Amino acid sequence: MKVQDIVEALGLKVCSGSAGLNREIEGGYTSDLLSDVMGNADENQVWVTLQTHKNIMAIASLKELAAIVLVKGYEPEADAAKQSNVEGIPILSSTEEAFELSGKLFELLKA
Amino acid sequence: MGMKFTFVIEGGNFSKAGTASSEVKKILKQLNVDPKIIKRTVVSLYEAEVNVVAHAFEGNMNVEIFPDKIVVRIEDKGPGIPDIDMAMQIGFSTATPEVREMGFGAGMGLPNIKKNSDRMNISSTINVGTQLEIVNYLK
Ligand SMILES: Nc1ncnc2c1ncn2[C@@H]1O[C@H](COP(=O)(O)OP(=O)(O)OP(=O)(O)O)[C@@H](O)[C@H]1O
Ligand SMILES: [Mg+2]
Numbered sequence: 001m002k003v004q005d006i007v008e009a010l011g012l013k014v015c016s017g018s019a020g021l022n023r024e025i026e027g028g029y030t031s032d033l034l035s036d037v038m039g040n041a042d043e044n045q046v047w048v049t050l051q052t053h054k055n056i057m058a059i060a061s062l063k064e065l066a067a068i069v070l071v072k073g074y075e076p077e078a079d080a081a082k083q084s085n086v087e088g089i090p091i092l093s094s095t096e097e098a099f100e101l102s103g104k105l106f107e108l109l110k111a
Numbered sequence: 112m113g114m115k116f117t118f119v120i121e122g123g124n125f126s127k128a129g130t131a132s133s134e135v136k137k138i139l140k141q142l143n144v145d146p147k148i149i150k151r152t153v154v155s156l157y158e159a160e161v162n163v164v165a166h167a168f169e170g171n172m173n174v175e176i177f178p179d180k181i182v183v184r185i186e187d188k189g190p191g192i193p194d195i196d197m198a199m200q201i202g203f204s205t206a207t208p209e210v211r212e213m214g215f216g217a218g219m220g221l222p223n224i225k226k227n228s229d230r231m232n233i234s235s236t237i238n239v240g241t242q243l244e245i246v247n248y249l250k
Contacts (some may be wrong), residue, residue: 034161035219038154039226051214058129062136062153079126 001025001109003067003090006046009108010101012069012092015076017084023066027109030102034059041065046109048102052076057083057091065089069105071098113177120160122168122189125213131172132156135183142176144249151227152181152247158220159185159243165210166190167240180229183245191237198233199225 004021007014014021029041030048034055041047043064049056052074060068061083067090070076076084076091084091094101116138118131135156139149156172163170167189175182192198199221206216225231230246 032214033217033219034214035158035217035223038157039219039223043150049214053213054126055128055213055215058133058157062129062132062157063150 010104012094015091015093016081017088017090020088020090025066028105030098048098050074054079054083060089061087067092069094071101113175116174118172120163120170120172125164128161128164129157132160135174148247154227155224155245158223162220163187165206165215179250180246180248185243188240191239191241192235193237195233
């Protein structure tokens with residue numbers, strides 16, 4: 001499954017990094033603690049979080065994540081969006097909360 | 112003798128946190144280091160870099176790459192760590208409320224470094240600074 005596929009299936013907004021919409025997704029991780037994500041997320045995963053600042057892109061880039069999904073309608077801060085465009089790692093946004101979104105994502109990805 | 116690189120880390124500047132680790136990652140990729148070893152090293156270096164940003168005033172990341180290992184020394188001027196054993200415990204953190212709001216301060220950084228390095232040494236002097244050495248073997 002590609003990032004574009006979850007954008008369509010879950011009605012996500014593409015905030016930045018659209019060059020990376022064809023990245024392949026292998027699972028996901030939901031957490032708002034950056035060291036937890038650093039230590040436990042894996043390459044090509046989608047990261048579900050409410051953090052919107054630039055450091056999420058540092059982590060996404062270092063861990064080679066497929067995309068970040070912000071919950072509750074949050075939008076990335078300007079420098080985070082800029083970095084997302086530079087790296088080609090999309091930042092997406094959902095109006096749902098982390099629990100609902102992660103549940104739907106899990107269903108989609110386990111198929 | 113190995114290849115040497117040095118990067119400056121600015122205390123308090125979160126917008127630059129991770130840039131030194133990212134540079135080292137690029138170098139290791141160019142050297143065709145095993146991706147698994149790059150991943151572990153990147154986790155360790157990022158956590159060490161962010162600790163200087165979050166807890167110290169200024170620091171350096173000194174990287175030396177040998178045919179069989181990468182040795183990284185992160186040295187800072189800062190408050191130092193009064194009790195290293197306590198700092199190593201998962202969940203222990205003295206991060207400020209502002210830093211926690213950003214999602215740092217879980218007290219997982221040093222445990223992440225331990226898990227993702229082959230050797231780790233910390234020494235620290237209160238009101239002077241902290242030195243952390245990370246060694247990862249390349250084969
Ligand atoms: N370079 C440093 N200078 C001063 N104190 C440090 C330094 N590195 C770590 N510490 C101390 O050790 C504690 C634990 O560090 P650790 O990296 O495990 O967690 P954290 O930085 O608080 O949170 P996290 O890394 O999960 O975002 C810190 O809260 C701080 O008190
Ligand atoms: Mg830390």
